[in-house]
Amino acid sequence: MPQIIVVGAGSSGCVVAARLSEHPDNEVLLLEAGPDRSGSATARQLASVNWIDAMRSPEAFDQNLRATRLAGGEPRFYHRGRGLGGSGSVNAMLALPGLPRDYDRWAAEYGLDQWAWPALRSWFDRLKPDLVASTREEYTPVDRALADAAAALGLPDDVDTFTSPDGGGPLWRTAGATARHSSLESYLEPARSRPNLTVRTGGRTDRLLVEDDTVTGVVLTDGTVHTADQVVLCAGAIETPAILLRSGCPRPGVGKGLQDHPAASVLLRLKPPHDRTDPAAPCIGAVLRLSSSMESGDIHILPMHGALSESTPAHHAVLMAAVMTVTSTGEVRLDPRDPTGPPVIEQRMLTTERDRAVMREAVGQVERVLRTGPFEDIVESAFLDATGTPLSALRDDDAYADWLAASVGDYFHAVGTARMGLADDPGAVVDQWGRIHGWRHVRVMDCSVMPEVPAANTHLPAVMVAERMSAVLVAELAGLPGPPGPHAPGRGAPRQ
Incomplete structure (x- = not known):
């Protein structure tokens, strides 16, 4: 009976553990550094369909992580979920696959022929029936204004x-x-009663056990050793490279290639009665996708009805402008003062001229949207920060640069720090099926393998990666040829 350790119970790890344990010949141990909150008040809050409830649950996040957004910037708190469900239990629940050209570029530029869009379409199609779409009846006032603004702009x-x-x-x-139905609810919970699946929380993985070129298990930070025939890293784009670095992985690309979507927010004070919020309803229900002068579909304008912070004057909603196709890259590395502690995260967003130009266009599109009739009908004022700086300040280039430096954020869509690629590609850490180049019996199956961030929220692509790669491992353990198609439905499939 193969002994398999899965490290990390987030968006990908819950999928991998559930899929591997469908087969009774596999003995699966799922290790999660954070707690199991099942049945707790926090779990009930995180289940809410309103993302603001999750963001107001500090105990659900790793409070020790800090990251610099722009090169040379000051480190700020980095939102990363902690506990069973990982970041999938605290995200905004938005489920998009990305654009076909995202994956075709993976194939063309990185030699990943198994990851071109034609190979992925059926996998995303299979996930779609388990999702729900907002209806116009569920739209918040800013959702409705954004959709109507699209029509006003001729889209x-x-x-x-x-x-x-x-x-x-x-x-x-x-x-x-x-209620939320991320990987924890849809994959792991239905599988937890299986006798061949063990879930252990509260134990952070320090490093892999490596003998010559073979991985034989993991060592936790408290010294506990778990041995296995196979180890699958699903600790995410921050912790997976940290584990590999502490393990002495010889691939120079470990921790490099970090990408995320840079986002800038405009705060909206709404006119009554549009300022009223419904805490039992989703706070984000629509999106406006636009094309910059550089690329198609590379800008998102995303509304949020509600406030995550205080401002003067008070605001009731936010419009976020995000660059969805990114060329800047950052890095995750160990802190030399505390190698087993939180890693150093330098995102270095907007370091390329292209990304800076598209960010400027995205902010300009927010200003354009706010000038349409649907927004003029509901918005009393729009401003840039907690002190009420008006949008007109952006006309000054220095003020715009200062605003970005102080306020640009990420979309919590980190990828790329253990990316896929060919063995002779020095930036590649794993092959097309997540096997680490040069090491045996170890794989990575989370969003760190994505060579570039797709033009989408990354939860659904992370689930797709976990589905595909775990199907390959299942087939290999069973001695079957690959690559296989989707897992057989009905055996641990997502909740309908």
Whole structure:
């Protein structure tokens, strides 16, 4: 019976553990550094379909992580979920696959022929029926204004955002009518009663056990040793490279290639009655996809009804401008003062001229959207920060640069720190199926393997990666040829 350790119970790890344990010949141990919150008040809060409830649950995040967003910037708190479910239990539940050209570029530029869009379409199609889409009846005032603004700008206002056309439309979510359904709820919970699946929380993985070129298990930070025939790292784009660095992985690309979507927010004070919020409803239900002068579909304008912070004057909603196709890269590395502690995260967003130009266009599109009738009908004032700096300040280039330096954030979509690629590619850490180049019996199956961040929220692509790669491992353990198709439905499949 193969002994398999899965490290990390987030968006990918819950999928991998569930899929591997479908087969009774596999003995699966799922290790999670954070707690199991099942049945707790925090778990009930995180289940809410309103993302603001999750963001107001500090105990659900790793409070020790800090990251610099722009090169040379000051480290700020980095939002990363902690506990069973990982970041999938604290995300905004938005489920988009990205654009076909994202994956075609993986194939063309990195030699990943198994990851071109034609090979992935059926996998995303299989995930779609388990998602729900917002309806216009569920739209918040800013959702509705954004969709109507698309029409005012001559764009469609009802596109299927699972596909690629520009325009406004309802978002797909990993949620039901009343609760979040991320990987924890959809994959792991239905599998936890299996006798061949053990879930252990509260134990952080320090490093891999490596003998010559073979990985034989893991060592936790408290010294506990777990041995296995196979180890699968699903600790995410921050912790997976940290584990590999502490393990002495010889690939120079470990920790390099970090990407995320840079985002800038404009705060909106709404006119009554549009300022009223419904805490039982999703706070984000629509998106406006636009094309910059550089690329198609590379800008998102995302609304949020509600406030995560205080401001003067008070605001009731936010419009976020995000660059969805990114060329800047950062790095995750160990802190030499505390190698087993939180890693150093330098995102270095907007370091390329292209990314800076698209960010400027994205902010300009927010200003353009706010000048449309649908927003003029509901917005009393729009400003840039907690002190009420007006949008007109952005006309000054120095003020714009200062604003970005102080406020630009990430979308919590980190990828690329143990990326896929060919063995002779020095930046590549794993092959197309997550096997670490030069080491045996160890794989990576999380968003750190993505060579570039797709133009989408990364939860659904992370689930797709975990589905595909775990199917290959299942087939290999069973002695079957690959690459296989999707897992057989009905055996640990997502909740319908």
